[in-house]
Each structure stands twice: as C-alpha cells, then as structure tokens.
Amino acid sequence: MKKLPPEFYQRTNVLAIAEELLGKLLVTSFDGELTSGRIVETEAYNGIIDRASHAYGGRNTQRTNVMFGAGGTAYVFLCYGIHHLFNVVTNTAGVPHAVLVRGIEPVQGKEIMIERMNKEKFDASVGRGPGNVSRALGIYKQHTGFSLNDDTIWIADDGFRYPSSDIIKSPRIGVDYAGEDALLDYRFYVKDNPFVSGKKIGGKKKPVDEG
Helix, strand or coil: CEECCHHHHCCCCHHHHHHHCCCCEEEEEECCEEEEEEEEEEEEECHHHCCCCCCHHHCCCCCCHHHHCCCCEEEEEEECCCEEEEEEEECCCCCCEEEEEEEEEEEECHHHHHHHCCCCCCCCCCCECHHHHHHHHCCCHHHCCCECECCCEEEEECCCCCCHHHEEEECCCCCHHHHHHHHCCCEEEECCCCCCCEEEECCEEEECCCC
16 A cells, blocks of 8 residues: 555646546544545546636635645645545645545444544444545645545555546536536546445436535
C-alpha cells in the first residue's frame, strides 16, 4: 500500500483524477487510531469555469484559498453548519480544481467508525454520503490544508482496481444552482455498491444526498 504521490494530484484533468480515485483507500490516523475506506463515489469540480465550484469566477476567499494551492492537500468545508465535507485539491498552484469524496466502503477500523458515528452496529450508512465519510474517518473542517502526503490524512493505492464496466458517470448531487453545469457528468461511482449515496429507481440512479 503506497501513498499517492504529489504528481497524481497535480495533473490538469480533474475528471480523470476523480475517476481514478475510485478504488483507492482514504486513510486517517488520529491519536493512534487508524481508519480507512475504499473510495466508491467522487465528484469533480472544475475550478473558475464551473458554476458548481466554490472557486467559480476566480473566487478566492479565506475558505477557498486552499483550492488555489498545489494539488495534494485537503479542502474540508462545513455544509449546512453540520457536515464536514472532504475534498482533494488537484492541479497546479493557481488552478482551483478539487474532487469531493462522496462515499467510501469501510476497510479498516470499523469499530472506531461506529463509535464516531454514535451507531450501535455497522451498516451501509457508515461511509455513505460525504458527511458520513468525514464522520467515519474523523475528518473535520480544521483539517483543511493538511498535506495528503503526511501521516494524518492520505490516499493510498493497494493495487485494487474496479472494472471499467462497474464505473458509472452521472451529474453531480445537490448542485441545481449551477445551471447548465449541474447537468455535467462530473460524478463517478461504483455500480451497485451499497456505500454510494444514491437510490435506484426505474433502473437509474436517483441521487439522494445523505450528508
């Protein structure tokens, strides 16, 4: 199991990075507690030209400034005052691309995840939806700016790959405000995986935001 190098994140194609993150392991180590989950759902955000991006139009604020740094850092923001959402900053400095991790399939430290989420037993809600990803892995807003090549939060490659036939593209969830950009197929997920934050209706995935 190897940490993804900075070169993985510092490429120009945010869509390729979002898709290639599927199957990788998102790992955290806090106070000696190691937890990890296999990434099963991501969303790409294409910087200043993407109406769904926090950096649309070159918006550089105290919150979004981390997005303008070199790829390979964490961007964690608070949604609805409740959910801490973990994003991977990509591309080179000055280009604010990012990938939101929407779902993980827990691998290591399931008992720790259950405790963090105040659950009595393990089920598919552990790691399903971006808010639950962060809750399960112990990630909070204060971790924004952390390097993904450090020993606190990182993404690793253990050689596992999903077949290309199992990878589905669709529009992103909860970005109706983005106009035509809301229709772009910038979401990537693993077909029929129970940790993906969507429900199947009429043979298609109907997006359901679960935090």
